[in-house]
Amino acid sequence: MDLNEDFAIIQNSINKKFTTIIMCNCEINYFGRARSYLGEGDRMIIIKSDSCILVHKPKGRNPVNWMSSIPQITMNMEIDYFEIKAASVKPKEELLINIFEVYKIISYPLVDTEQLKLAGSEKDMSDMIYNNPSLISDDFKPLNREEKTEYGFLDVFGYDSKGNFVIIECKRYTAGLGAVTQLRRYIEKVKSSKGINKVIGIIAAPNISPRALKMLNDWGFEYKSINPPKNFKEESQNQIKINKYF
Amino acid sequence: MDLNEDFAIIQNSINKKFTTIIMCNCEINYFGRARSYLGEGDRMIIIKSDSCILVHKPKGRNPVNWMSSIPQITMNMEIDYFEIKAASVKPKEELLINIFEVYKIISYPLVDTEQLKLAGSEKDMSDMIYNNPSLISDDFKPLNREEKTEYGFLDVFGYDSKGNFVIIECKRYTAGLGAVTQLRRYIEKVKSSKGINKVIGIIAAPNISPRALKMLNDWGFEYKSINPPKNFKEESQNQIKINKYF
DNA sequence: GGGGAGAGATGCCGC
DNA sequence: GCGGCATTTCTCCCC
Numbered sequence: 001m002d003l004n005e006d007f008a009i010i011q012n013s014i015n016k017k018f019t020t021i022i023m024c025n026c027e028i029n030y031f032g033r034a035r036s037y038l039g040e041g042d043r044m045i046i047i048k049s050d051s052c053i054l055v056h057k058p059k060g061r062n063p064v065n066w067m068s069s070i071p072q073i074t075m076n077m078e079i080d081y082f083e084i085k086a087a088s089v090k091p092k093e094e095l096l097i098n099i100f101e102v103y104k105i106i107s108y109p110l111v112d113t114e115q116l117k118l119a120g121s122e123k124d125m126s127d128m129i130y131n132n133p134s135l136i137s138d139d140f141k142p143l144n145r146e147e148k149t150e151y152g153f154l155d156v157f158g159y160d161s162k163g164n165f166v167i168i169e170c171k172r173y174t175a176g177l178g179a180v181t182q183l184r185r186y187i188e189k190v191k192s193s194k195g196i197n198k199v200i201g202i203i204a205a206p207n208i209s210p211r212a213l214k215m216l217n218d219w220g221f222e223y224k225s226i227n228p229p230k231n232f233k234e235e236s237q238n239q240i241k242i243n244k245y246f
Numbered sequence: 247m248d249l250n251e252d253f254a255i256i257q258n259s260i261n262k263k264f265t266t267i268i269m270c271n272c273e274i275n276y277f278g279r280a281r282s283y284l285g286e287g288d289r290m291i292i293i294k295s296d297s298c299i300l301v302h303k304p305k306g307r308n309p310v311n312w313m314s315s316i317p318q319i320t321m322n323m324e325i326d327y328f329e330i331k332a333a334s335v336k337p338k339e340e341l342l343i344n345i346f347e348v349y350k351i352i353s354y355p356l357v358d359t360e361q362l363k364l365a366g367s368e369k370d371m372s373d374m375i376y377n378n379p380s381l382i383s384d385d386f387k388p389l390n391r392e393e394k395t396e397y398g399f400l401d402v403f404g405y406d407s408k409g410n411f412v413i414i415e416c417k418r419y420t421a422g423l424g425a426v427t428q429l430r431r432y433i434e435k436v437k438s439s440k441g442i443n444k445v446i447g448i449i450a451a452p453n454i455s456p457r458a459l460k461m462l463n464d465w466g467f468e469y470k471s472i473n474p475p476k477n478f479k480e481e482s483q484n485q486i487k488i489n490k491y492f
Numbered sequence: 493g494g495g496g497a498g499a500g501a502t503g504c505c506g507c
Numbered sequence: 508g509c510g511g512c513a514t515t516t517c518t519c520c521c522c
Contacts (some may be wrong), residue, residue, distance in 0.1 A: 368499085
């Protein structure tokens with residue numbers, strides 16, 4: 001196959017909005033949020049029906065270059081190569097792929113109406129704690145979870161039998177310094193905004209790093225080892241907004 | 247092509263460590279850091295020479311399922327379908343793809359020795375500030391950049407003519423609340439560890455969110471609008487470790 | 493190997 | 508659209 005033929009096949013496939021895969025020798029320039037250049041080598045180019053375009057090297061999990069949510073992809077035939085160009089206006093970005101040789105092309109219309117079901121997210125974790133407050137302590141009474149407030153995003157909050165306001169920050173993986181400063185920020189804001197002093201801060205995570213634990217202790221907060229649930233489930237939606245509580 | 251033939255082609259391609267792409271109808275189960283299920287539909291499966299495996303839906307930038315750095319990929323032929331299984335021990339994970347129909351297969355040995363050159367990262371930004379301290383102020387004297395210390399990762403630090411220690415936190419995009427708490431943590435740590443009080447904290451970023459700016463002002467820190475450089479360059483490597491300064 | 497932090501992060505959701 | 512934040516984040520780097 002010569003390059004003109006490859007060019008026509010690819011252009012036709014993109015026009016029909018088929019999933020298109022090109023294995024080729026190419027060089028790549030990117031201008032936009034950053035600037036990148038990748039010299040000549042073999043790569044796999046994926047162009048999807050929603051005009052998102054990915055370039056993969058022969059190794060590694062992530063694309064080396066990409067562009068998504070762009071209005072259209074244009075192609076230009078030159079003498080010794082052809083160019084695939086993807087451009088977006090906001091953010092102003094441009095991806096230019098010069099293709100010198102094409103090894104393989106796939107063009108096929110894929111149909112997929114299914115959506116991924118996923119369990120084990122941080123939201124599942126906060127739901128679990130909300131529905132099973134004894135995981136935190138016997139006298140924890142949750143009010144709501146996953147609530148976005150002016151001072152931040154509270155995973156779970158409530159109060160205990162001593163009238164303390166309780167804020168729980170969940171992490172589905174090892175909690176680090178960032179988790180502790182996040183919790184600290186929420187607590188400071190709740191204290192100053194709501195004018196309450198009796199606030200208990202808790203990190204709920206499968207693990208916590210040593211330095212994060214030290215910082216947590218220095219700030220008088222608590223750590224509770226909890227794993228995210230990994231089963232698919234339904235749960236009730238009872239909620240009490242934080243602003244209704246005060 | 248029947249399924250047995252597809253099975254053999256794919257197994258052979260994986261064994262030869264060729265880049266392998268399969269367009270097919272399949273269902274997917276994932277067990278590991280989370281749990282996911284994706285019902286029957288058309289997808290594209292990418293298996294690279296380093297045994298990383300990606301499953302893409304017909305739309306979207308990110309893979310719907312994936313697995314990387316796994317020792318090997320195994321395949322099993324069943325009656326009406328065949329299974330591709332990727333398993334890792336740490337973290338304990340398993341990806342199971344049941345393939346019911348194969349539409350297209352590519353198998354090709356890609357060769358790519360080039361590496362991406364990239365400009366415009368946060369490191370480029372801190373390098374630029376280090377080499378052009380007047381971007382911050384006329385009397386800023388940088389000591390080092392990108393230094394990992396016991397109290398955190400300092401993008402750029404130095405001192406001014408009044409003897410203030412200056413810590414700069416760079417962000418290549420809009421600085422948010424997290425950037426401010428990060429800076430605050432570094433400054434608190436420097437103050438308590440080094441016993442110095444005259445510390446100036448600066449966020450250097452193209453933009454800053456209103457709430458982050460308010461928090462920055464509340465804490466007495468400063469904001470300097472600086473854009474990351476987007477040109478390839480070389481720079482000098484003169485450095486002074488923070489521990490040498492004190 | 494664990495921990496901390498960036499990434500052209502992406503994606504989601506709420507204001 | 509911006510902002511805040513999770514992600515099976517991934518990746519790099521350093522202890």
